[in-house]
Amino acid sequence: MESRNQTVVSEFLFLGLTDDPELQSLLFGLFLFIYLVTFLGNLIILAVSSDSHLHTAMYFFLSNLSFTDIGLSTTAIPKMLLNLQAQNKSITYTGCLTQTCFVIIFVVLENFLLAIMAFDRYVAICHPLRYSIIMNPHLCGLLSLLSLLISIVNALLHSLMVLRLSFCTDLEIHHFFCDLAQILNLACSDTLINYILVYFVVAVCGGVSLSGIIFSYIKIVSSVLRMSSAIGKYKAFSTCGSHLSVVALFYGTGFGIYFSSAFTNSSMKTVVASVMYTVVLQMINPFIYSLRNKDIKEALRKVVGRTPLF
Template sequence: MNNMTSENQTGGAGFFLLGLSEDSELQPFLFGLFLTIYLVTVLGNLLIILAISSDSHLHSPMYFFLSNLSFTDICFTTTTIPRMLVNIQTQSKSISYTGCLTQACFILIFAGLENFLLAAMAYDRYVAICHPLRYTVIMNPHLCGLLILLSLLISMVDALLHSLMLLRLSFCADLDIPHFFCELAQVIKLACSNTLINKILVYLVTTILGGVPLFGIIFSYVKIVSSILRMPSAGGIYKAFSTCGSHLSVVFLFYGTAFGVYISSAVTHSSKMIAVASVLYTVVPPMMNPFIYSLRNRDMKVALKKLLWRTPCLS
């Protein structure tokens, strides 16, 4: 498949995305499956954004972060799935050097942004339950906007740093990526130059930018549970848990699938198994988030019903 020469390649080289399967009979099924997943993801998250923006009762920090999470999920899946669908349809596995690095960069941006948004949402729930009287003062629009901008800035700096470090690498003849998108770790493996600095940077940044938000989420929920257990009424306890249920489900889905991919890569050397496991991390959470929030959140149910059943007024 790959007729590249064995000499070092850099900016002029192209990569080959091998996808989830090379079985030609399976390609129509994969195309239909991922097209459906993509449409469900975009439509579901778009409905969440429209419902929040159209209902004044949902103009609060919690739903402000949720609408940003939905927008991030749309961007995340748009970075990966359409390219895969084009490759299946055209029966071409190639992606340019620039296109591959650009895709890897945007994946890092949106994955990092989702990570920080989940931490911001946990902090919002912590303030709402542990400091309810000061909630509107602490979670003011200025702070919410600042948290979004800071999350985006850190994610962009992280992605730019990794992208610049990729530019210093040279690649040899074997440019096959056993994945359906240009994952950073897979691209680094293909380099025939020294990748020690790149690997150290990946482990260091992943530990810091992944560990700090996760620690913040755990700390917030330890405080939340402690505060809930001190509530005198069962009604207050149920209400507090119900406001956190949707977010907790999304957190478990996001980090659970991420850890699943990490464990699968540690216990198996099969690139295909790792690629299949990565689907759970990159595709499933963005698709499931709208269902989780619409099914478990009463206010979202009401807002979605209003949005879906709204008819234009006849004058």
């Protein structure tokens, strides 16, 4: 390993997206807009919680997904906006580890939620008469709680493993938030165990969730193709369209980050891919579900209709 002086870490420095002051002002406005739209778009949570007709497993998990999207956006964007506005690129060591921990929690949680939602669609289409029995409130709450606990334990484990590392005098993070891979690259001590843990968790959590999604949709397609009614086939596939779109974007951008970091030397490509993964995706998720779901549209109309203008 290259010999570099070690130092007691008090803060890290973000290199961000650009050093151009004019572009920074433009980025501040853009990301502030995205953040506000993300919050407004995720009013789907309010719609689900206020409309008794939407108190089903599908919308319960959808509200969990919206909460996760808000959490991930809130973890990454406000600190970036503050740095852009104050022309300050620093973040404390404790703040960086905290941000890393929450990013991991919400990313892993969304990974599990997408798999659970695929299972929910499988039960609804392949076992419609037993849907309410299988996807009962107890099971839905248990699956959500278990996913959250695994995500928290995983994030804490990664954070504790970072605490054992010593860092060098070069403390510049080529990113706009504290990404675990970027932190490991700055360490002077041996990070082999950290990387093994990262790859193991990605393989297990990502592999299990993606396998569950693929298995669920193989069963769904097989069941739908056996339907004799063209209308029945259309309704079955239409209930899965939104979920498949979000799955494609989530794992597509996730693989994009992996390939951009593993097979290219461009840190900017990795940052751009991360923007899609942690910012843009959270903004468009609620719109994907809202635009393709009549129940969500109706619930949102009721919420807007009951909201006073002044």
